[in-house]
Amino acid sequence: MERIPISVLELCAEDGEITPVKVIKDGKEYDVDKVLSVTRHAPAVACISPMRYDCMIDGRKKSIYRDAHPSQKWFSVK
Numbered sequence: 001m002e003r004i005p006i007s008v009l010e011l012c013a014e015d016g017e018i019t020p021v022k023v024i025k026d027g028k029e030y031d032v033d034k035v036l037s038v039t040r041h042a043p044a045v046a047c048i049s050p051m052r053y054d055c056m057i058d059g060r061k062k063s064i065y066r067d068a069h070p071s072q073k074w075f076s077v078k
Contacts (some may be wrong), residue, residue, distance in 0.1 A: 001075045002078040004025075004076045008022070008024070009022040009024070017065065019035060020055065020074075021044075023057055030057050033057065033059065037054060051065065051068070063076070063077075
């Protein structure tokens with residue numbers, strides 16, 4: 001699996017909970033309609049114990065990932 005970097009506009013609540021709001025990839029913006037689940041998950045790519053966000057993005061079910069501290073980079077996988 002290949003790691004694909006993405007930009008994500010996120011909302012950080014007072015309790016520290018992170019919610020993705022919009023995904024930006026290749027200059028295009030995609031709305032995150034709903035977060036279905038959030039789990040700690042390690043896909044078969046080099047990463048730092050990421051959180052997996054299963055979401056509805058522009059009406060389609062997709063998974064996006066956020067690396068743990070210190071990286072905290074967002075990515076998808078191909």
